[in-house]
Amino acid sequence: MASRATMDKRRGRRHGSPVSRDVVLRAAKSQFARQGYEKTTLRAIADEAHVDPSMVLYLFGSKAELFRESMKLVLDPQVFTDQLTTDDGDLGFRIVRAYLGIWEQPDTAASMVSMLQSATSNSDAHEAFREFLQSYVMAAVTDALGGADEARLRAMLAATSLVGTAMLRYVMRVPPLSTLTVDEVVTLVGPSVQRYLSAPASEIGLPPSSAH
Known part of the structure; x- marks a missing residue:
């Protein structure tokens, strides 16, 4: 024995x-x-x-739950919420730079690419990633913005710019976006994120119900 x-x-x-x-x-x-x-x-x-x-x-x-939990080692919402403490007109630029910084780090870049690729190609990974974004990242950012429905929608709109930029630049590697410097991308995308997060609701066109 x-x-x-x-x-x-x-x-x-x-x-x-x-x-x-x-x-x-x-x-x-x-x-x-x-x-x-x-x-x-x-x-x-x-x-x-x-x-x-x-x-x-x-x-x-x-495996899906393990995938969701392992994402917390890669994408920490504190990276974003730290930038939300002061809205000095550079908020969008700081958010974009912090987000791109995650993609630019060798130890997290591969994980970020895998997360997005898996979420768009596998239903289990998709649900795990969606739950991760909603209950972990978006929830933290929404709370930092005030916690209301309007804050949640603002956070989601900002995320469309961030995720779309990452998909084209780092996953699909589509030029010219993939060949720009980080500073150039921050300059181009920052204003959109700034507008979504801090512009008056009427300027963005937010529905009235989101303010309640």
Whole structure:
């Protein structure tokens, strides 16, 4: 009969080592960035995290939930909410620069590309990404803007500029947007984000119901 130590080794986990959610999340982030959602398996994540695959399911329930949770290691809403404390006319520019900064970092760029590609090609990843944006990123930004329906719509409109820019520049790599410098993109996109976040509701054309 195999010893306990041998059995633990086969399971890929050192005897006595607690299973860390953070370790599993980091492994998931790495796998999703390299393989995309569809090709990533729970077993591959478990192997990289040195845990039993059943423990991954126990901790997160499904691959979609693990995908959603791992996104929190990549896209922190604090990056945006920190910029919302002061509206000095440069708000849109600061938001765009902070967002592009995430895409420009080698350790997060691959994850960001994988997130968008997976969300547009797989229904489970799409739902996970949508829930992540609504309950994590948009919720935080909306609260920072005041928490009303109008704030939620403003945050969503700003997101259309940010996500669209990222899709064309970093995922599809369509020139000339993909060849511009970060400063040039900030200069071009910043005013639109600024307008969505801070211009009078009537100027943007927000529906009256969004103000309640």
